[in-house]
Amino acid sequence: MIKVLIVEDDPMVSEMNKFYLQQVEGFRAEGWASSAQEVLDMLGENVYDLILLDIYMKESNGLELLSEIRRRGLRIDVIVISAASDKESIQEALQYGAVDYLIKPFEFSRFRAALNGYKEQNRLFRTQERLNQSELDKLSRFKQERTASQELAKGFTRQTLQTIWRAVEACNCEFFSAEDISAVSGISRVSAGKYLVGLTEMGVLEMDLVYGSVGRPVQKYRISPSGRTLITQYI
Incomplete structure (x- = not known):
């Protein structure tokens, strides 16, 4: 004991x-x-x-x-x-x-x-x-x-998560959207959005709703203060 x-x-x-x-x-x-x-x-x-x-x-x-x-x-x-x-x-x-x-x-x-x-x-x-x-x-x-094996949600893979995270860092901007990550990673916008939501639930990212001049608000993400430390637990 x-x-x-x-x-x-x-x-x-x-x-x-x-x-x-x-x-x-x-x-x-x-x-x-x-x-x-x-x-x-x-x-x-x-x-x-x-x-x-x-x-x-x-x-x-x-x-x-x-x-x-x-x-x-x-x-x-x-x-x-x-x-x-x-x-x-x-x-x-x-x-x-x-x-x-x-x-x-x-x-x-x-x-x-x-x-x-x-x-x-x-x-x-x-x-x-x-x-x-x-x-x-x-x-x-x-x-x-x-x-990684215990905490990744069902439907998530480490390989895709690594690809998404590389795209997040490659964006080199404070805020980014699922479309931005999709364009950089080559992963569909829907899948990119799912992983960004998952990273937000993990505490790696923070999400804000950004209102434009017309249309619905867009979900924008940024790396949380402890995000780069937390992500090492998953990838």
Whole structure:
């Protein structure tokens, strides 16, 4: 059983994370802390395998806590769960050894994929003295494979999604329509529109209705602030 410490200063969010955790086999919530000092005290008194770490806390900064944990040489893994979607926070968390990074709000399937991937990593490290290249490669790409297979809606394929995303980036404009993406990608306007709606539901895109001088309003899309991070979970 993997022992988990939940670090979150909002009791309701902490309870939600605990509830999600209980839905994944092999994990048990062993404690809750709401500040960096509380975490360090608990790590000195108890043994945990994994921390679910928020960055924004009233009395503490999760990245500073993660840095201090590494400075002290504490052997514990960390999955960051935070509303922070800026590249600096994400990069810093990964540099300090976070094994995964979930941006709030997240889908349960993404949470489950992160935990199942970590469980597989934990199992290999506990049961084997050495890893071969294929096992190591599996660990390095599990997030992409698991989340894409679990989270893509029925009727969506990764290959088409990749084509649509390349067209989105190739548009090189703030707002774009299904017709714009269809013209760049070569995919029909109806299919392009379906994928753009799907990307909006995933949080990758934002949609606005643009009213012209005549006719019905046109659905226009743009990449959300965290879109380029979120899309990596699907393609």
